[in-house]
Amino acid sequence: MKRRDFMTCIGVGSLVSSLPVKVAASEQNTTAISSVSGDWQTVGTTAELDKTGQLLNEKSPVGSVLVVGTSTSKNLIAVNPTCTHMGCTVEWLSNEKIFLCPCHASEYKLDGKVQNGPATKPLSTYTTKIEGNLVMVRRT
Numbered sequence: 728m729k730r731r732d733f734m735t736c737i738g739v740g741s742l743v744s745s746l747p748v749k750v751a752a753s754e755q756n757t758t759a760i761s762s763v764s765g766d767w768q769t770v771g772t773t774a775e776l777d778k779t780g781q782l783l784n785e786k787s788p789v790g791s792v793l794v795v796g797t798s799t800s801k802n803l804i805a806v807n808p809t810c811t812h813m814g815c816t817v818e819w820l821s822n823e824k825i826f827l828c829p830c831h832a833s834e835y836k837l838d839g840k841v842q843n844g845p846a847t848k849p850l851s852t853y854t855t856k857i858e859g860n861l862v863m864v865r866r867t
Contacts, residue, residue, distance in 0.1 A: 767856065767863045770805075773798035776862050781819050783808065789853065792864055793826075795819050798857055805853035805864045806839045812846035826850065 770784040770792045782794040793808035806826065808817045815830035825842060826835040834843040839850035853864035 767858075767865045769861045769863050770794060771862045773857060773860045773862060776803075780821060782862060783816075785816075787864070789864060789866055790851075791816070792853060793817070793819060794855060794862055794864065795821075798862075803855040803857070803862070804837055805855045806835070807851040807853075809850075810846055811841075811848035811850065812844070817850070 768788045770787045771782040771794070776782040776794060777797050780795065780797055783792070784794075785791045791807050791809055792805055794803055794805045796803040806817075808826070809815075810817050810828040810830065810833055812828065812833050813830055815828050817826040817828045817833075817835060820827050824837060826839075827833070828835075828846065831845050832843070833841065833846035835846070835850050836842050839852045841847060841849055852867050854867050856863050
């Protein structure tokens, strides 16, 4: 057997032997994501929210979440803060009551809908609730 043939067999063999592990790992991730889709997920505490009037959790089980308001607000607002134009993280401008993308100046209304482009798709929104001292969201 030539050296080149031997190395090819070793490479293909190791690739094939690792395939079941990669498939199993991807199936577990898919299951975990779909199991939280309708459930309430904690994204922070009321103390964190009340500190600045907003709470950003980029690693929540439902994805990146920006909650705006205070623990005494009747209607908290929660959006995925990832701009639908180029993926930058939008900022909440409380005086103007808009979400603004710092990269290309896309503006979004309180309900996540585009007010000024270049973005054309709205931000994803979440239903919110406060339970005890926890701020919770779920996908809408």
